[in-house]
Amino acid sequence: MPESHASDWDRRKFLSAAGGLAAAGLGSTSAAGQPKAEQRTVELDNPRIGDPISQTAKAQGGTPQVPGPPPKKLGYCIVGLGKFSVGQILPAFKDAEHARPVALVSGDRAKSEAVADAYDISKKKIYSYDNFDAIADDPDIDVVYIILPNALHAEFTIRAFEAGKHVLCEKPMATSIADCERMIGAGKQAGKKLMIAYRVQYEPFNIKAIEWARNEHYGPIQFITSETVIEIGGPNQWRLDKKLSGGGSLMDIGIYSLNAMRYLTGEEPTHINAMMHQDNSDPRFSDVEQSIIFQLKFPSGILANCTSSYSTATFNRYAVAFRDGWLKLDPATNYTGHRFFHGTPEKEEQLFLKHVSHFAAEMDHLAQCIKDNKPVKTPGEEGLKDVKYMQKIYQAAREGKTVTAG
Template sequence: MNPRRDFIQKLALSAAALPFAPLYGAPHELDVFGFSGDQSVLRVAIMGLGSYGTRVADAMQSCKRAKLAGVISGTPSKIKNWQKKYNIPEKNCYNYENYDRIKDNPDIDAVYVITPNALHHEAVLRVAAAGKHVICEKPMALNAKEGEEMVAACKKADVKLLVGYRMHFEPNTLELIRMRNEGDFGKIMFFQGLSGFRIGDPNQWRLDKALAGGGSLMDIGIYAINGARYMVGEEPVWVTAQETKTNPVKFKEGVDETIQFQLGFPGGAVASCLSTYNMNYLDRFFLNGEKGFGELQPATGYGPIKGRTHQGPLTEPHVVHQTVQMDEMAGIILDGKKAVVPVDGQEAVKDLKIIDAIYNVCRTGEKQKLEL
């Protein structure tokens, strides 16, 4: 018995359903969660009830605009546990074979896809076809081609596609972006992004190329890629990269252990970044300009995020990232709110194009131009 293989097979079942109009905002006197329709609460089903799905569900208990309304899982025991823990009605529980039926459920507005990377593409297409908004964990897909197909499917179905870029709502991160925009650092010259940790269980899905699509770059390196873009405030125009592998048994073919990569920006800034599954204590962003600097360390962990600039320490209060993320995403979906740093599917496709290019450069050894 192989639960992981069964998981893939179940999720790969194609949906026959045609796109349906989104059902959020339907009038309710009082729904099963005790929220009246005029409070404009985004009702979310979580797909994938693992450790991060649990973290998001727990964080959502403090949300004002987003509430956990349903679950999608291939493990019946997890569904039962979540029903008890979060008071989820039976009619809002689905497995990977029948979740297309959410199209007929007015109590679910959106689905948050929190599954292994290789399963995102098919899940997003099916959720979109069911007429529901989608939030997808990062990386959004295995490559830019898949990502573009996901964006197109959601556009065709007239539903929103957002990606779990929780750092885009983090207060100290946003403070550095504000300072850069106001010229406090002057002309930006350099960014450094260090993202890594020593990964444990060699049998986990993150070290399985078929499920993860790669190794450290897909999992932790994407923070440095995305961070370089929102910290510098420009889109990179070239990339170089080098891969290092010290343990080919644990990190098999196609599963990167350590990658160093460099990005060039049109304003002249350069970025030097490291992604690894073989070193701890690597969670640092450093932004250097002609008039000052900004630093975050830790930069992307669950918090608290800490930092300083040439003007002194950053003092923004710590908030649970996923709570803020889900409330802000509810505002984007329900009210058309704009994020300071985009969190839509197009933003994710840009990261995927850079990932594709980094892997290609590691193979060829040649500098590659980027067109995002």
């Protein structure tokens, strides 16, 4: 998409069709029943810093910790008011310690005003896509959160950098490698941070799975499987328009499986196989693939088998087979309700962790990194890698042969 402010498409049409970005279809699950466990394992978070004075400390003669002032919250401008923004992102600010919503960008003024009223945002801080660049003169905006169809990510990320703002961008980062590189370059030129919203990398169950996988909790990893499936709904949505989405189920939900294989192993794939299918009798899939299966080989020898599909079912899960045991998240990438199972041939257990809002956690992470001038956990380079690998997956499927991932 060109960098100019004008566009070949009507953005208001995009927003009315958006219904949220890639992750929006992952809010429900039809997971299999819980396996019988011989033991329940419970892990609880440590108390939060800044809790009221500890009565125990006082009773024991210790020095009580008096809560200090609350941290300064950085201002977020939300670009795009589809289902995902309104239903997930904006409500999550109530759980954020370092972030707050201060501005909105939308093509629907009436909707913007209703949302502004709900979140105590000034009507003066409602922008349209045409006057988006005026955010440069708004000192309350520190971060711009891009929640638009994939093909628009590059344009608005670059414009946000030109306005002197940091950027949090939904995944996939863009629809082409070239656009990803332009986004990264614009951020470096502006001296601002670019973070891709890989929310599950900030979610406790996935974080614990990463820890166990990389620390070889049950010995070295042998292989991993992952399946991400959603019921896509009707035909009138941007995800089914390749010009806007960049592809079908792979670009939408398959990226969850791809990214999981990379963050669980801590490695980058060397070889890729793939097969894809689209039902030509279904008009929804005349432009994009319905289903795709891909296999990854990693330098250590780990093999991964992944599936993404638009179907009548909805589920998302992954399983890691170690030499001496296994772990499974089912569901793995929901907004809530994660379940962590693990075991050996002798026993099965379930690990319980406290739920944390992934959305608040990732927005807080970026805000803290800005305040402390530290690198972000999921920068633009992370998004670029996934886009490169997805292009390789499509290539392998088209050519019907193994391709090198590099």
